Amino acid sequence: EPEVTQTPSHQVTQMGQEVILRCVPISNHLYFYWYRQILGQKVEFLVSFYNNEISEKSEIFDDQFSVERPDGSNFTLKIRSTKLEDSAMYFCASRADPNYGYTFGSGTRLTVV
């Protein structure tokens, strides 16, 4: 069964550093998403991406964050100048159509120290 692949599975970074989280969505999917989940809390929407541009973003997704689809397969989330409160699981998701279900990746656990 097709999967959404995320790398790395765990990233530790120092406060103030930049990190790039990588995702390979399912190949025929057109809609891409980033979510995050702080330990013990609800899943939170960050951003949706379609047709090479951001279609929607949440209040969390401020200037510190950016997304990119650098080629036909990867979808990245960049976090600039990381803060302690950025520590969370970051999930990438994709789907073929807005009426279809989401397929989530296994997540990247980001720890900012």
Place this chain on the structure above:
Amino acid sequence: KNQVEQSPQSLIILEGKNCTLQCNYTVSPFSNLRWYKQDTGRGPVSLTIMTFSENTKSNGRYTATLDADTKQSSLHITASQLSDSASYICVVRDSNYQLIWGAGTKLIIKP
């Protein structure tokens, strides 16, 4: 305000027993309701998706119900197994494609 509330917050049952998890929502306009299973440290995996007109949907030992009038859903797990230990999250989508996430029910199955 659009909200999804789940109960109980956590639940411990013995292997082989059945259980029912609850989800109440205030999302309007409603498009569909999804139940996800999330293993610790993993991404959510879809169990069921139900639209307004569907009352019951099964996926193996998982059966979801939906009462769109009372805005309530339940997830029933039959003959629980140790591998059912996970968080079960109720997610409601409105007609603007927004997903409203519940906080989840943490289910622990004990041998």
